[in-house]
Amino acid sequence: MMHTFIIHVSKGFEARRQHIDTHLPAMGVRNFEYVLDGDIDFVKSKVSESFFSESLSWAQRSCFYKHYLAMKMVVDRGLPYALVLEDDALLVKDFSEKLQRITEQLTAEKNYFVNIEQASNAVPFSFRKPGKLIYPCKVNKLCGGILYDYTFAKACTEYIESKKVTAPIDGFIGNERCSIGFNLFWAEPSLVKQGSKSGLFDSGISQEKSGVYLSTKSLFKNLYRIYVLSNFKKKQKELFMNVERF
Numbered sequence: 490m491m492h493t494f495i496i497h498v499s500k501g502f503e504a505r506r507q508h509i510d511t512h513l514p515a516m517g518v519r520n521f522e523y524v525l526d527g528d529i530d531f532v533k534s535k536v537s538e539s540f541f542s543e544s545l546s547w548a549q550r551s552c553f554y555k556h557y558l559a560m561k562m563v564v565d566r567g568l569p570y571a572l573v574l575e576d577d578a579l580l581v582k583d584f585s586e587k588l589q590r591i592t593e594q595l596t597a598e599k600n601y602f603v604n605i606e607q608a609s610n611a612v613p614f615s616f617r618k619p620g621k622l623i624y625p626c627k628v629n630k631l632c633g634g635i636l637y638d639y640t641f642a643k644a645c646t647e648y649i650e651s652k653k654v655t656a657p658i659d660g661f662i663g664n665e666r667c668s669i670g671f672n673l674f675w676a677e678p679s680l681v682k683q684g685s686k687s688g689l690f691d692s693g694i695s696q697e698k699s700g701v702y703l704s705t706k707s708l709f710k711n712l713y714r715i716y717v718l719s720n721f722k723k724k725q726k727e728l729f730m731n732v733e734r735f
Contacts, residue, residue, distance in 0.1 A: 490585065491592070491636070492568055493521035494559040496552065497576040499528055505576040508684070512578075517585035521574075524562075527555035542655040553658040556632060557649055563642040570595075570638040577684035578634055584680050591622050591636075591676060598672060600735055602641050602662065605676040606634040612677035613720050616729045623674040625732040629663035634681025641671045670735040 495509055506523070513521055529547045532554050541550045556573065563571045572588070581587065588605075595601060603623055608630035616624060637645075648669045656664055666673050 490518060490520055490588075491570055491572050493518055493572040493574060494562065495521055495523045495574055495576055496555045496559065497523045497525065498551070499523075499525040502576060505684075509574075509576055509578070512580065513574075516580040516582075518572075518580070523576075524555045524559050527551055527558050539653060542653055544655065545657065549657045550654075553654060553661070556658045557646065560637075560642040560646045560649075563637075563639060564646060568639060570636060571642075572636045573632070573634075574681065575633045575683065579682045579684050580634075581678075581680050587622065587676075587678075587680055588636075591680075594621070594623055595638075599638065600640040600644065600670070601672045601674060602629075602635065602637040602645075603674040603676055604630045604632070604635055605680040606631055607679035607682050608633070610675075610725075611679070611720075612675055612729065613726050615720070615726065617677060622678075623676055624729060625734065626673055626675045627663075627666065627728045627732055629659055629666075629673060630675070631683065632659045632662065633683040634679075641669075644669050644671060667733065672735055673732075 493513075497506060497509070509521075509523075513519070529551045532541075532547065532550050536550075536554060541553070545553070552575075559571070559573050562568075570592075591603065591605070595603070604626075610630050612624045612626075648665065654661065662673070
């Protein structure tokens, strides 16, 4: 199993850490570590003001910086690739098996970023092929579950360090795909859901609260977007057409 980094706020989110400590081993993921640096206080006191645009909230800056630190660790340690999960991740039952199949399909790929999260979106049925688990795409989804290789991590960190960050991590990845020059894929079926989107946890970014209402709202929203918008909206299909490769 590849090395896994967990994006986690070190104080005030103990329930999420307890969730990860029990859920991941049960799903076959045991080689993981938490990214604890990069909390809001850390970003306020130790990160240059020129790093982020003031348009981003402190929660968005903290989340982005933790993802940046995970990429830096991949580069500094020379890891060939890594799995990155946010601390509200809910893995599918056959997660380890599907992740292994995805890595096998990535054998001939380089400079890749694979989004394995559901995020109320899906590859249109018309693009899916039997046995195929990864599909090139022009945009990113949320970053609750991703995997990428050393080449991507190096190129992305260097790009981040050369520019002021003006978008949250999920938007940044999609916005800068061509500027950085990497291959972005969506996994289908997805392997991860975010607990903060399904009502299991409060959201640390949007401030939405956990509970039955959010869970029900999320269920209907997901069903509509996955089975209707993803398959019948022209703009959605265009995201998978003529994708530039790097």
